Structures are given as C-alpha cells and as structure tokens.
Amino acid sequence: MAMFSPILLLFPSLFLILITQTTAQPKFLYQFCKNDTGNYTANSTFKANLNTLLSNLTSNTEIDYGFYNSSYGQDSDKAYAIGLCRGDVKPDDCRSCLNDTIVLLPEVCPNQKEAMAGYDNCMLRYSNRSLYGILETRPSFKQWNVANATDQDRFNQALRDLFESLSSRAASGSFLRKYAAGNATGPNFQTIFALVQCTPDLSELECNDCLVGTFSDLAGSNIEGKRGGRIIKPSCNFRYENSRFFGR
Incomplete structure (x- = not known):
C-alpha cells in the first residue's frame, strides 16, 4: 500500500491546478x-x-x-x-x-x-456570410435588475422620453459611430442613466428601426418595471440603470 501513496497524493494537487485554470478563463x-x-x-x-x-x-x-x-x-x-x-x-x-x-x-x-x-x-x-450593412435583430440577449422601480408609470414615461432623445441622437450619428448616452430625472428624484448604440454601418432609418424595436421588447418582458436592464442585438443595443455605468 505504501508504494501507491505518492501517486494518490498527486491527484488533489492536479485537481486544484485544473480548477484554477478553468475558473481563470474569462466569461x-x-x-x-x-x-x-x-x-x-x-x-x-x-x-x-x-x-x-x-x-x-x-x-x-x-x-x-x-x-x-x-x-x-x-x-x-x-x-x-x-x-x-x-x-x-x-x-x-x-x-x-x-x-x-x-x-x-x-x-x-x-x-x-x-x-x-x-x-x-x-x-x-x-x-461565412457578409455582415456589413445588414440590419439584424436576432439573436438577442436580455438582462435586468431584480429591483422594481417605484411609481412605475412615471418611471416608464421618463425612460421612454430619455430613450427617444438618445435614439434620435444615435441614429443621426456618422458612419463611424452611432452612440448616445445621457440621463433623466424619474419619479421621487430617481436618476435614470441610459445608452443606445447601433453598428455604424446602418443607415439612420435602420438604426432608428432597430432601437425602436428593441425598446418595444421591454413591454411584457422581465425587464419592464425594473430599475435597470439591457437588450443586446447584433445591430443595436440599449441599456439603462439607476446608477451611472458609462464614461461619457
């Protein structure tokens, strides 16, 4: 039995090394x-x-x-x-x-x-197909804050007004960048921070259509009424939070 103990002792160390390498990989x-x-x-x-x-x-x-x-x-x-x-x-x-x-x-x-x-x-x-200049809205990724917004009707209206303002700015951006970020005051002096972005190969109309469709996806989803959330699609994305998450 003694002759096998050194080999058995190697396995825990090897296991720890493998776990370390796996968890270190970015997600x-x-x-x-x-x-x-x-x-x-x-x-x-x-x-x-x-x-x-x-x-x-x-x-x-x-x-x-x-x-x-x-x-x-x-x-x-x-x-x-x-x-x-x-x-x-x-x-x-x-x-x-x-x-x-x-x-x-x-x-x-x-x-x-x-x-x-x-x-x-x-x-x-x-x-293996061309991606440039093609409006695509699928697949999509959704994520949301578990906390509910207070006074949801007023919160949703403030979010919509902010979204429409940002979408107009982003869609009218150049062929280099279609991006806009900003904030608005919601109910009970809550600050809503949001950003919208399209791939700049889209036209102004295509970018606006992509963003409007993305915002409409909030209705009836798990994001509706939450303090924060995001939807990411191949051609555009939208995110909002109760705290600042962007640089400019």
Whole structure:
C-alpha cells in the first residue's frame, strides 16, 4: 500500500491546478453559437481564413471610433467579422476587449461558422456570410435588475422620453459611430442613466428601426418595471440603470 501513496497524493494537487485554470478563463456576458449557417473542421480552409481574419481584425491602431469590419478569403471559404466597442470606451481598452473575445469565442464555439459574443465593453461577430450593412435583430440577449422601480408609470414615461432623445441622437450619428448616452430625472428624484448604440454601418432609418424595436421588447418582458436592464442585438443595443455605468 505504501508504494501507491505518492501517486494518490498527486491527484488533489492536479485537481486544484485544473480548477484554477478553468475558473481563470474569462466569461462572456453573452454568447451565441449558430448551427444553421454551417460548421467547419479544424483543418479546413475556412478555419484558416477565420484565424487570419481574427488575428488581424484590430491591427489598425488608427481606428479610434470602436468599429472594426473586415473579411478574408474567397468564395464559400470567405470569413467575415465585425467588432464593436461601446461608444465611451477608449481605443486601447476597446482593442484589448476585442482581442480577448477573439481568443475565446472560437474556443467557446469550436466549429460553428457563425458566432457572436461580448462583454460590457465590446461585441464580436463572425460568419461565412457578409455582415456589413445588414440590419439584424436576432439573436438577442436580455438582462435586468431584480429591483422594481417605484411609481412605475412615471418611471416608464421618463425612460421612454430619455430613450427617444438618445435614439434620435444615435441614429443621426456618422458612419463611424452611432452612440448616445445621457440621463433623466424619474419619479421621487430617481436618476435614470441610459445608452443606445447601433453598428455604424446602418443607415439612420435602420438604426432608428432597430432601437425602436428593441425598446418595444421591454413591454411584457422581465425587464419592464425594473430599475435597470439591457437588450443586446447584433445591430443595436440599449441599456439603462439607476446608477451611472458609462464614461461619457
């Protein structure tokens, strides 16, 4: 029995190492691995093109507006990608967030040709089809504060007024950035902070339509009447809270 004890003692240490490595891996706020646009194999041309595309996506350090769009390859093996950072995120932080996503997303979605994931500060999408200039509202991610707003009718009206103001500003933004953030006073002197954003490849009308549809999704959802919440879609996103969560 004694001759086996050193081997048995190795297992707890190995187990602890594996747990540490697993828990240290960053977790996405949301992720979608799509199966309906096809899969790829590890040695495929598409996989090689995707690797090249992603490894160079943020290489242009002159981009300081938080939107990256590129493609690589030919015909059915061509890979497309879009990276978007929240409008208040600084360029270096933007690239850092996207680079983390670039590393992790193919691991989380190991053979899907189309995937989307993100954190608070950035979102990455890639596919075997063109993504640029196409309004897309599915899939969507929803998250909400568990606390209810007080005087919900007045709160909802203040939120709607703020949303409409921000949406108008964001939709009329340039082809570099369609983003707006601000605050309003709700009932009982509650301050409501909110932001809206579209991928800047959308037209003003498309951005507005995406945001209006996103806000309408609040009705009847778990977010309605809450002190904070967010909805993230491929082409636009909306978030509000009772405390400030954006830089500018």
